[in-house]
Amino acid sequence: MELFIAMSLLPLIYAIFLLLKPIYQRKHQSCYMLAYECYKPTEDRKLDTELCGNVILRNKNLGLDEYKFLLQTMVNSGIGEDTYAPHVVVSGREDCASLSDALTEMDEIMYGTLDGLFRRTGVSPSDVDILVANVSLLSTVPSLTARIMNRYKMREDLKVYNLSGMGCSASLVAVDLVRHLFKIHKKALAVVVSTESMGPNWYCGKERSMMLSNCLFRSGGCSMLLTNDVALKNRAILKLTCMERTHLGSNDEAYECCMQVEDDLGYTGFRLTKALTRAAARAFTVNLKVLVPKILPLYELVRYLIVSYRRSNKTTELEKVGVGLNLKTGIEHFCIHPGGKAVIEGVGKSLGLSDYDIEPARMALHRFGNTSAGGLWYVLGYMEAKKRLKKGDRILMISFGAGFKCNNCVWQVMRDLKDGNVWKDCVESYPPKFKANPFFEKYGWINDETLGFVRLD
Template identity: 65%
Template sequence: MELFLAFCLLLLFYAISKLCKLAYQKRDQRCYMLSYQCHKAAEDRKLDTGSCAKIVLRNSSLGIEEYRFLLKTMVSSGIGEETYCPRNVIEGREESATLMDALSEVDDVIFDTLDKLFAKTGISPSDIDIIVASVSLFSPAPSLTARVINRYKMGKDIKAFNLSGMGCSASVVAVDLVKQLFKTYRNSFAIVVSTESIGPNWYSGKEKSMMLSNILFRTGGCSMLLTNNIALKEKALLELTCAVRTHIGSDHEAYSSCIQVEDDLGNRGFRLTRDLPRAGAKALTMNLRVLLPKVLPLSEMLRYKISYCRNKITKRSKGIAGPGLNLKSGIDHFCVHPGGRAIIDEVGKSLALNDHDLEPARMALYRCVNTPTGGLWYVLGYMEAKKRLKKGDRILMISLGAGFECNNCVWKVMKDSEDKNVWKDCIDHYPPNTFANPFSEKFDWINDESMRFARREDYVPKICI
């Protein structure tokens, strides 16, 4: 009897120790966002309708068909008049960018956002334990994190990581990396800086699939302050509850759908192929199959399974729009990557989202365009500035990027938030009453079939009006 009792006590002790260990590990997996800061470029770098057309015109290798393609794309892009361009492009040096141009572009974003982030939170740079920089098309030596450490005189034991080549979804990868590191480094502070080097990667050739990047990519970026210190929970804006990363690079079409290459004449640029929407849809579907069961209530998953089986038996599943799941049973807001009008519309259609759900992404595209790795945070900023974020809400953040990758995560809002952040000077004017694109009126002549036979000297004056 005594032996049996001892065995039971030992078993009970083992169970308690396991539960304590799990609870301790769970505590170490906390990842809070204390604050974030998006970049707004100087007014002398603003790219309005006329400026954009003149930049396009500087490429003397283009003919009327290429101009027709570019101007039509501008009209249908969903882009407004408030975007910003790299300084070397504004100054007409897109074909002769220097190393200093590249460094200046990323320094402007990184140091501006970090200065404001440290001032806003009161956290000293010397308190930072982890730093992650994500810039896809620029990897200097010393590294970008080394430039930050040098400028702010950070500690010698800081853990620094540089991510490159991951495209528009790199900031979610960076956040997930921080979350994994938090399992080892307790009570730590981490900063993530996400931007892109657009100026030195401006495409100067005439291949249509590579000219798209000149229209869709603009200057911008963001810095975030994260911690796993539970004592700072009350000060946090968001808590990361789930992150799922999907990589389908083994599929050659997906791998090649969004890739940096040289054209036949040696002009370097970023090619966006027709396989891109298909790759995005495939990666998103695979990702959500893993992520949604983690965030949606069990009742919704059971309802979906029963409905799926019933539709399969009755052959009614064909033609049903959306994922079949009621995503709003576990998600309150959708932070969709503003990669372009087609991407936003396709994600909205796939997930059965309405105009209210997609408004933040569309407005970020209209005002900021796709600022690669920093784009998602302008979308989040719009939600915050519009006072949409309430304590307890959950945000699904959807990002797509080169590789091909789909990296999604879910944040829990820790407190009511209404900071107008980078949108403070214009949020009251959004959404605008009309999305009429100035290109439509100014360059409608480009659709005249008679212009197909025009000479360059005939249409150049029309573009320069």
């Protein structure tokens, strides 16, 4: 009789097991951020107004028209005088950068941020289970992760991954990779190193669509420590709640709008075309269609369906995305990739965001420039330094990258955050009270039409 009862209970026990298994798996597949560390170069690498002008003048391929174009672009870029350039640019060797220069640039960023990360968290490099590095424009042998592994003498069973060619959106691609790896590696610690190789990729030609990158991109990067160990939950600063990735690589226009190419003179650079805003708008729209139902309450979704039929046609492609959508019903903070003034303002207008909402992205662009894949974390750092992030708040990260990609995710703040991080020595002066433009003050004469007869010798 007892055997019969035991046999009868087995199906019930098995059914209970099947019901509880997904709950247990979700519990151990969480992705927590324990800390992040942004890179701050030394003061001797600041790209101020005078140095910017000197760098432009050093390019003997430029005529007055190209010179004027670059100066006008800098005036309107939204970038200040405190951004940082690679060593090879500061020293005047941008046209002959070597592999050694590239590796030195990477070492400073990777080791500088990793040293700070391990020191801040007390985690030993030997405790790390997963290592991901994303650098789009530099692929070395041995790999950059092997370089990191050798420097810190990490474990032989460390799982390493190198991502290249992903562009400005690579950081969230790396985080998503870790999120998926956490499904099979229990109680794991993962480190993501996110940066870009700027020095060897400084454009020395004269094509306008390729000169834009020199005006926007600057040195920077970030390392972050992630875990799925619930025992470390109380030490976490953020929890990843949602991630959506969109890739338009099959569309020719989107594929070609951000591309590393050689110009007619053989100079390698990064070409940015006018189709970029259309590609960004298309990718952003596709991404939001999937993401929004997961993060907004039902009443807001119903309201949006009603008002979406009344959209204005007097906006740009990027500004049309999400018009009438109130993301603030499900999101408190917006971490927009500081790719450029037009991108930040276009996303802000499309989502109906206030100046307060887009201030972090604007200030990150002004202070550090477009640091490519590392840019999002300077924006996050600004929010934290300004003590905006409170326990329970939700942060929407919005990133765009070559391919063309739009990768967005939502983080939940696990505790009140107030670390000054990379902003600690200057956050009190942001946003600037006076919006004087040093580039215009020094080079405003270039817009004087009466000087049209001037030619550069």
